[in-house]
Structures are given as C-alpha cells and as structure tokens.
Amino acid sequence: MEQQDPDRSRRRNSLLAAIEVFRDIDPGMTLNNLVVFLYAAENQGLNVSELAAVTNLYKATASRCARALVAPGAPGALPPYLGLIEVRRGGPAKNSKTLTLTRAGLELCEILDRHIGDPVLIDPVSGTSAPQRVQASIASSKSHSAESSDTLGASVCG
Numbered sequence: 001m002e003q004q005d006p007d008r009s010r011r012r013n014s015l016l017a018a019i020e021v022f023r024d025i026d027p028g029m030t031l032n033n034l035v036v037f038l039y040a041a042e043n044q045g046l047n048v049s050e051l052a053a054v055t056n057l058y059k060a061t062a063s064r065c066a067r068a069l070v071a072p073g074a075p076g077a078l079p080p081y082l083g084l085i086e087v088r089r090g091g092p093a094k095n096s097k098t099l100t101l102t103r104a105g106l107e108l109c110e111i112l113d114r115h116i117g118d119p120v121l122i123d124p125v126s127g128t129s130a131p132q133r134v135q136a137s138i139a140s141s142k143s144h145s146a147e148s149s150d151t152l153g154a155s156v157c158g
Contacts, residue, residue, distance in 0.1 A: 013122040017115045021108070026080045032057060033082075036065040040085050040099040041109050047096050048087075066099055084108060 012020060022029045022037075032055075039054050040046055046054070052062035067076045071083035084105035087097045101109065 012120065014115045014119045015122065017120070018112050021111055021115070025084075025108070026082060028080055029082075030065070032061065032065045033068055036062060037069055037084055037105070037108075040066065040069070041101055041105065044100050045098050047098050051099065069105075071102070 019034070022034050035055050036051065036057075039051060043050070043054070048063050048066060049059060051057075051066065052059040055062055057065070064078060066085060066087060067078040068080060069082045069085045070077045070087055072081035074087065076087065082104075083102055085099050086102055087099060090096060090098055
C-alpha cells in the first residue's frame with residue numbers, strides 16, 4: 001500500500017481548518033450546529049425565530065441546535081452542551097429568547113477569524129499554486145489565440 005506524505009495529508013485550507021476547530025470542540029458537532037453558531041456570532045441578540053429564518057431551518061430545529069450550544073445546566077440545554085452561546089429571556093414577545101455568545105464562544109470566533117485572516121486557499125492540484133495555474137492557463141490561451149490568428153490571417157491573406 002502506498003504511503004501518503006504526512007505533510008500533504010495534514011494540509012488544510014482555511015475553511016477545512018475552521019471546520020476542524022469545531023470538530024476538536026466536539027467530534028459530533030453537526031453542520032446545523034456550526035451554521036447556527038456562526039449566525040448567532042454574526043448577529044448577537046438574534047432570537048430563535050430570526051435564527052430559523054436566516055438559517056433556513058425549522059424553528060424547532062434552530063431551537064434544538066441553539067440549545068446544544070449552551071452550557072450544561074442551562075435551562076433547556078441539550079447535549080453536547082458546548083457552552084458557546086447563552087439563551088436569554090427577552091425580546092419582542094413574552095416568551096422570546098435571544099442568543100448571545102459566551103466567553104468561550106467569543107474565543108472561538110477569535111480562532112476562526114485568525115484562520116480567515118490568514119487564508120489558505122482550496123488547491124486540489126499538487127505541484128503548483130492556484131495563481132500559478134491560472135497564469136499558465138492565461139498564457140496558454142494567449143499562445144493558442146495568437147497561433148489561431150496567424151493561421152487565420154495566412155489563409156485569408158494568402
């Protein structure tokens with residue numbers, strides 16, 4: 001069996017690195033948990049109905065995902081009890097609940113921002129970087145275009 005280069009298998013683009021941060025917190029984190037956290041982070045004070053609307057999830061699903069992101073012992077908390085957000089009473093309706101980040105949630109945002117701020121692009125082709133491939137493709141197109149116009153010019157003028 002062929003062995004992979006350990007550096008090659010460990011290489012991560014920024015998006016994958018951010019997802020791995022979530023998996024390090026809890027390997028069972030779902031995509032819905034991740035999406036709910038990111039929307040809650042970008043929209044502090046969002047209520048569950050608004051969260052459902054922006055995430056395109058059913059209100060019950062948005063609520064369950066949010067409650068999985070709160071700390072153990074919090075009212076309505078569900079496993080895996082990640083402690084990343086707080087669900088607080090308050091808002092336009094009597095039973096409204098708003099979402100805010102905990103200190104752990106804020107720290108997670110800082111980690112994610114570092115990954116985003118120092119991007120590593122998705123580059124499935126080994127050996128050359130994406131910009132090098134684009135430049136080579138442009139050069140090839142120009143070369144092919146020049147050859148075609150020379151041939152076309154010769155046939156029309158000749």
